[in-house]
Amino acid sequence: MTQPTPDHHGIIYRRAALDEGYTDKQLTRRVDDATMTRIWSGAYVLNTGETRTPEELHRLTAIAAVTSSPDSGFALSHQSAGVLHGLSLLTPQLDRVHLSTGYATGARLEKRRHLHSGALDDADTVVVDGIRVTSLERTVVDIACSVGFAQALAAFDSALRNGADAAVIAEYLEGHKRGVGQARRALGHADAGAENAGESWGRAQLICAGLPTPRLQHEFYDDAGVFIARTDYDWLGKLAAEFDGMAKYQRHLADGETAFDAMRREKEREDALRRLGVMVIRWVWEDLRRNRVVPMVREWLDRLGIAA
Known part of the structure; x- marks a missing residue:
């Protein structure tokens, strides 16, 4: 079954579909069978099988609304x-x-x-x-x-x-x-060193708690000058923290690499940092939502003698 032609934004407008020869009944049928989704009055998008993020769907909706x-x-x-x-x-x-x-x-x-x-x-x-x-x-x-x-x-x-x-x-x-x-x-x-909203949220919790502000995206090298790691946060090169680390590594798998390979690569990376004398902690979205980050960081700042 042929489908109406989306514009360059990926939006199908009713008026354009009617010009192509489609009827309102045909458009409604495509919505009913989930071939298309109505995002605004007189505006639709094709359902390709790939789930759109809320931001992607809002972008299309906002464009349809203003046009x-x-x-x-x-x-x-x-x-x-x-x-x-x-x-x-x-x-x-x-x-x-x-x-x-x-x-x-x-x-x-x-x-x-x-x-x-x-x-x-x-x-x-x-x-x-x-x-x-x-x-x-x-x-x-x-x-x-x-x-x-x-x-x-x-x-x-x-x-x-x-x-x-x-x-x-x-x-x-x-x-x-x-x-x-x-x-x-x-x-x-x-x-600008914060790479996403989650990293910003973690820093916001630390700021509101009065804890030292971490350095962002610092690169660590060994004594031979070989690159070891770049961390989301660190304090004085003694404590490093990673947000949503495993999820990031699994999103960027090398060709032929498995999730287990990514986990092993991350462990090797952390071991290398610890050999440099850097303690590594990590948190995920759930830790941010449940306010676990500040107690975790405060504990390690105290252990390592980093002034709060």
Whole structure:
């Protein structure tokens, strides 16, 4: 059975499908048999058999929402713009499409859209994949002023990693009121070395507990100058920590390598670090959710005599 043709974003619009000769009944049948998913009124995506991440699905939904809207002056903003910018966000709010209207008033929460008020100058928006969105710096400030410290830190870390201008971010924060204090605090701790939102969350927990801030992505070499490892976090070259280590290694298996091979490779790596006198600890998402990270780090900082 042939399928309607998606556009360059991967979206099938009802009007285009009808132009191809399909009927509404045929489109409905494809939704009913799970060949397609309706992501917005008059917009669909093909189900290819591969599961889309929430971010991937939200990206398509946000694009469909803004291109289908009669309010063509609106720009994708907040978490929706963050997804298009490729930010690694911690617990992003993706249940609604976020749009900035450019008007001083008129913010409202709808079933599937969150309309944000506030002026938008030309410098506040850019075009990403043909879609008008708030700029990277404006986007991350909008997010950081509306979420908690850990989410704000993750957003800033990711934005800096993606090339955001810290000075421009700071300028935006001079003009914001609500949530600006927490956002400024998060920006002060932001570090492009954090590779994902999970790593940022771990650091946020350590910061909030008053523990020493770790160095990020430090490379260790042996006495002969041979590279040993690059760690997610370390303190004074005495204590190193890895977030979600085994999951990372299993995602990057070499050709012909098994999960057991990756586990053995990681053990050899840790053994080499310990021979250098570096203690290695690790945590996963569940440890972050259950607040196990701070006690673990504090215990080893105390054992190794690293001042808290």
